[in-house]
Amino acid sequence: MTAGMAAPSPGQLRELALTEEExxxxxxQLGRVPNQLELGMLGALWSEHCSYKTSRRLLSQLSSQAxxxxxxxxxxxGVVDLGDGLLCCFKIESHNHPSAIEPVQGAAxxxxxxLRDVFAMGARPVAILDALRFGxxxxxxxxxxxAKVVEGVGHYGxxxxxxxxxxxxxxxxxxxxxxxxxxxxxxxxxxPRLLHAVARGVGNPVLLVGADTGRDGIHGAxxxxxxxxxxxxxxxxxxxxxxxxLEKCLMEACLELAGSSALLGLQDCGAAGLTxxxxxxxxxxxxxxxxxxxxxxxxxxxxxxYEVMLSESQERMVLVVERGRVEEVRAVFDRxxxxxxxxxxxxxxxxxxxIAEGExxxxxxxxxxxxGFPPRRxxxxxxxxxxxxxxxxxxxxxxxxxxxxxxxxxxASPNCADTSWIYRQYDHQVGDDTVVLPGWDAAVVRLRxxxxxxxxxxxxxxxxxxLDPRRGAxxxxxxxxxxxxxxxxxxxxxxxCLNFGDPERExxxxxxxxxxxxxxxxCRQLAIPVVSGNVSLYNDLSGASIPPTPVVGVVGLVGDVxxxxxxxxxxxxxxxxxxxxxxAGLGGSExxxxxxxxxxxxxxxxxxxxxxxxSEAVRQLVSEGAARSxxxxxxxxxxxxxxxxxxxxxxxAVVRLRDRPTPSDGGRDLLFGEGSGRxxxxxxxxxxGRVEEVxxxxxVPCARLGEVGGDRVEIRDLAGIPLAAAAAARxxxxxxxxxxxxL
Amino acid sequence: MxxxxxxxxxxxxxxxxxxxxWVELAGGxxxxxxxxxxxxxGADVVILPGGFAHGDYLRTGAIARFAPLMAAVREHALxxxxxxxxxxxxxxxxEAQLLPGALLRNSCLQFRCQTTHLRVxxxxxxxxxxxxxxxxxxxxxxxxxxxxxxxxxQLRELEAxxxxxxxxxxxxxxxxxxxxxxxxxxxxxxxMNAEGNVLGMMPHPERACEPLLGSEDGLQLLRAALAxxxxx
Numbered sequence: 001m002t003a004g005m006a007a008p009s010p011g012q013l014r015e016l017a018l019t020e021e022e023x024x025x026x027x028x029q030l031g032r033v034p035n036q037l038e039l040g041m042l043g044a045l046w047s048e049h050c051s052y053k054t055s056r057r058l059l060s061q062l063s064s065q066a067x068x069x070x071x072x073x074x075x076x077x078g079v080v081d082l083g084d085g086l087l088c089c090f091k092i093e094s095h096n097h098p099s100a101i102e103p104v105q106g107a108a109x110x111x112x113x114x115l116r117d118v119f120a121m122g123a124r125p126v127a128i129l130d131a132l133r134f135g136x137x138x139x140x141x142x143x144x145x146x147a148k149v150v151e152g153v154g155h156y157g158x159x160x161x162x163x164x165x166x167x168x169x170x171x172x173x174x175x176x177x178x179x180x181x182x183x184x185x186x187x188x189x190x191x192p193r194l195l196h197a198v199a200r201g202v203g204n205p206v207l208l209v210g211a212d213t214g215r216d217g218i219h220g221a222x223x224x225x226x227x228x229x230x231x232x233x234x235x236x237x238x239x240x241x242x243x244x245x246l247e248k249c250l251m252e253a254c255l256e257l258a259g260s261s262a263l264l265g266l267q268d269c270g271a272a273g274l275t276x277x278x279x280x281x282x283x284x285x286x287x288x289x290x291x292x293x294x295x296x297x298x299x300x301x302x303x304x305x306y307e308v309m310l311s312e313s314q315e316r317m318v319l320v321v322e323r324g325r326v327e328e329v330r331a332v333f334d335r336x337x338x339x340x341x342x343x344x345x346x347x348x349x350x351x352x353x354x355i356a357e358g359e360x361x362x363x364x365x366x367x368x369x370x371x372g373f374p375p376r377r378x379x380x381x382x383x384x385x386x387x388x389x390x391x392x393x394x395x396x397x398x399x400x401x402x403x404x405x406x407x408x409x410x411x412a413s414p415n416c417a418d419t420s421w422i423y424r425q426y427d428h429q430v431g432d433d434t435v436v437l438p439g440w441d442a443a444v445v446r447l448r449x450x451x452x453x454x455x456x457x458x459x460x461x462x463x464x465x466x467l468d469p470r471r472g473a474x475x476x477x478x479x480x481x482x483x484x485x486x487x488x489x490x491x492x493x494x495x496x497c498l499n500f501g502d503p504e505r506e507x508x509x510x511x512x513x514x515x516x517x518x519x520x521x522x523c524r525q526l527a528i529p530v531v532s533g534n535v536s537l538y539n540d541l542s543g544a545s546i547p548p549t550p551v552v553g554v555v556g557l558v559g560d561v562x563x564x565x566x567x568x569x570x571x572x573x574x575x576x577x578x579x580x581x582x583x584a585g586l587g588g589s590e591x592x593x594x595x596x597x598x599x600x601x602x603x604x605x606x607x608x609x610x611x612x613x614x615s616e617a618v619r620q621l622v623s624e625g626a627a628r629s630x631x632x633x634x635x636x637x638x639x640x641x642x643x644x645x646x647x648x649x650x651x652x653a654v655v656r657l658r659d660r661p662t663p664s665d666g667g668r669d670l671l672f673g674e675g676s677g678r679x680x681x682x683x684x685x686x687x688x689g690r691v692e693e694v695x696x697x698x699x700v701p702c703a704r705l706g707e708v709g710g711d712r713v714e715i716r717d718l719a720g721i722p723l724a725a726a727a728a729a730r731x732x733x734x735x736x737x738x739x740x741x742x743l
Numbered sequence: 744m745x746x747x748x749x750x751x752x753x754x755x756x757x758x759x760x761x762x763x764x765w766v767e768l769a770g771g772x773x774x775x776x777x778x779x780x781x782x783x784x785g786a787d788v789v790i791l792p793g794g795f796a797h798g799d800y801l802r803t804g805a806i807a808r809f810a811p812l813m814a815a816v817r818e819h820a821l822x823x824x825x826x827x828x829x830x831x832x833x834x835x836x837x838e839a840q841l842l843p844g845a846l847l848r849n850s851c852l853q854f855r856c857q858t859t860h861l862r863v864x865x866x867x868x869x870x871x872x873x874x875x876x877x878x879x880x881x882x883x884x885x886x887x888x889x890x891x892x893x894x895x896x897q898l899r900e901l902e903a904x905x906x907x908x909x910x911x912x913x914x915x916x917x918x919x920x921x922x923x924x925x926x927x928x929x930x931x932x933x934x935m936n937a938e939g940n941v942l943g944m945m946p947h948p949e950r951a952c953e954p955l956l957g958s959e960d961g962l963q964l965l966r967a968a969l970a971x972x973x974x975x
Contacts (some may be wrong), residue, residue, distance in 0.1 A: 151853075154854050159799075160757070161757025161794060161795075244795075244798075245795060245799075245800070246798075248754070248755055248757070249754050336754060423856075424855055424856055425853050425855070426854075427885045428856055429856065429883055429885065429947075429956075430757055430761065431760075431761065432764055432956060434956075435955050446955070
């Protein structure tokens, strides 16, 4: 055993993302000074990325209690029961820091990582979704980053043959320094094939399979747990390079083994590599693992134990196999031409022991390594600006644009635009199960041999979160619920990715506390269990934090995939209904962003109980087949939603609102306010009564606004635009700025 | 009488299950053929499905063509047996020189997954003689390297010999650059060998096999092919 070293310098500790307090805490618990390797292992596992030391106490507010939940947070991915022995497994994860440094590989390996989390459970991935944030597209560097991230996401999913079925992308100057790349994966597994990431049975062999271990990605976990700075480019070696071909073979081999009793536990080698995968598997099983590093296949000569233990080389999995059945398992990997090596064994003491060249080079008790970090409770406070901003007029300086001009500018905003520039680069159909393609409110993947299917959506709300992070998180959940309701789907469970700045800043910590509380509240009231999640902190560049960006991924069940309405109007003469209130609110709205007048005023109101009832009403109308089209009002408000229904359906509309504009806002709030709980439905001419009946039974306001038809989108007495102009604006929002060569 | 359709599986192939589903819907009997075994398992028709065989390293299809299975596929093809290459399968057939030409990077330099329309150019061979020349089919593409290329002289031969099987077109069969998703020469989406028993196409007929998936034209193509096969 290598002797402990002299106390490390503050600089060395910073490199490992450890504080001095944490170092001394480790020394006290170990009863000795850790050596260099042990310190590196502690730094990695105690990093925010692996330990959730800052967020863990907050996340305990999120409930995973519900009858359909099979596996809640704490494993590779959450699992819910779809009935008839079929389980759905899903999770969302961030890869923000690597994507900021090396967008193609950062995004690609983000997808690769989340795929491994899902097939590590024995589930075949059936869908990928992404949630992306970039700075404004008028900046060439942002266009480059956007193009390259999309290329990376597509590259991995396209090669491995899992469809990327949906997602959401926003552009806002606040993400100039830090782009966000969140990837979600959904998989299916039958109950007997479900795997767990656990080590059991003393004496059982531990195998490392897939890629050789190289020097790439060392300190990836700690790198994700500190701020980016101007020298971040130098951290490029901390970004891994993906090999989707290798992962495809690895996935097929693991799925082939999922039904075998020889395979006792499976975990992917993600952040902090072998150290975290072995430590976490053993910790869950109440056992230990002894690793012999000389057995680990390496990509290069001269790698130190430190590098081997902390390498984040991609496309590797750790298996615990029943003693005596190694050859049977290896035969499967051999067939797929994959390397597999016995690199250790399960031991009784709850320790991670590391042997190199016959000597024990690290020996750490798992309770210390996995859970021994001192909880970090940074101070939090509501910044004074919030009070001032909430009270401000949402549209300071007034609006020189006419309503028509504002309407067309909103439609041409990349945040409201047609997203086909993105999803046509993603294979969204492989698998023959995508029945609702990208571009609708939610994607739908059918379940073979059944009538029902999975509706999947990802949503976030950052501008309202900047004003009120609690409300923002609730609005994100509400939007996801609406997106599912438009397809008649009921939410089954939620996964979340909390993208925030540096929690050492009191304002950020306050945002995080508020957002988690809001998330917990919304999920409780809307009865959605939280089954998995990921926290990405330190999204700062040179001291400036991103806006709080809670992203939620929600999976729901649609009753009959053959009867799904789209967002677009279907036939002239159909009646248009608004479910929900007309009056909304412009605080944090897209109109505000276009005007460049800051993020001001109260965020959209939200009555979670009403939101729940409205979703019930819409779900019922859609499932009954009463609604011929359904679309929710979100960014850009009622006017943008109406224009979208028209453009997608290729039909105009004439509507009239009941509420009158106030003299001060001249109709801007009515048209472009982004209140929650609102949907636009269209029904056959005789179908209005049913809408009114169902809405009344759920005590939800609804109003007949007008009719489908004509070649204009007309809101009587307020504004009207030609359908062709609306379509052109929407088409150009992303495609326009991206038309030229990218750097 | 059900026809046995062998579906090749290379490391990196991903549409083998989609193809099996499609074959079943068309009334065929799918059987998977492993790349490392030179064995067609009694298949009447061989399908080389889409994917990224061997990671498409070096060049698309460049490694897959050396697979032991491909020796058996070649033998089958040269004996007049029907062989269909879809997407990556088309690329492999070109590399194996069972089909003329090559597939280059899309002219837009991006991957493209979208619906396309295809005009049937010739009604011949096991795969297309059940369809009529001029018929328009709708099915999706999904590829980064689908720009068909052949040298001018070869291209003339292909046209003259009725080897151009499918072209990208508009919904009514009209040709134009706006309907060509990848910059293929002469809007070529699929070609066949001189004998007509080997067909390669970039679009995915196996993704157009149910109304729920947006089109049944791919199913129609396979049904017509299986109906045309001489009774054994």
